[in-house]
Amino acid sequence: MNMGSSGKNANGKSRLTRSFAYAFAGIRAGLKQERNLQIHLGISMAVILLGYFLHISAVEWLFICLSIGGMLAAELMNSAIERVVDLVTTEYHPLAKQAKDMAAGAVLLLAITSVVIGLVIFGPRLLLFFL
Numbered sequence: 001m002n003m004g005s006s007g008k009n010a011n012g013k014s015r016l017t018r019s020f021a022y023a024f025a026g027i028r029a030g031l032k033q034e035r036n037l038q039i040h041l042g043i044s045m046a047v048i049l050l051g052y053f054l055h056i057s058a059v060e061w062l063f064i065c066l067s068i069g070g071m072l073a074a075e076l077m078n079s080a081i082e083r084v085v086d087l088v089t090t091e092y093h094p095l096a097k098q099a100k101d102m103a104a105g106a107v108l109l110l111a112i113t114s115v116v117i118g119l120v121i122f123g124p125r126l127l128l129f130f131l
C-alpha cells in the first residue's frame, strides 16, 4: 500500500499508530484465546495487590514489573510460536515438537525466575505476617 512520504494511509493513520493498533490487537487476541495468559494476568494482579498492601520498595517494584512484563510477553510469544508451527504443519514433525517445547521451556524458565523473585520479596514479609 502506498502511503506517501508522510507514512499515512487513506484513513490518515500513521504507520506508528497502526503498529500500536496491531500490537494491541495481538494482546487482545492472546488474552481472549489463551487460558495460560489469563491465569498469568490474574496472578499478576494478585501480586500487584500484595505489593501494594505490603509496601514493597521502589527497587522491589522494578523487579516485580520486570517479572510480570517478561512473563506476559513470553507467554504471548509462546502462543505466537504455537500458531506459526500449527500453520506450517498439522502433521507430527520433530522440529515442530522442538519449536513448541523450546518456546514452552522459555516460559518455564521465566516462571521459575519470577517465583524466585516473588519468594525473595514476599517470603520474609509473609513469614513475619503469619508467624
Ligand SMILES: Nc1ncnc2c1ncn2[C@@H]1O[C@H](COP(=O)(O)OP(=O)(O)OP(=O)(O)O)[C@@H](O)[C@H]1O
Pocket: 036, 082, 089, 090, 091, 092, 093, 094, 096, 097, 100, 101, 104
Ligand atoms: N506438529 C507437531 N509435531 C510434533 N509435536 C507436536 C506438534 N504439535 C504439538 N506437539 C507436541 O505437543 C505438545 C503440546 O502442543 P500443543 O500445540 O497442544 O500446545 P499446548 O501444550 O496445548 O500449549 P498451550 O497449553 O500453551 O496452549 C508440544 O509441546 C509438542 O511437544
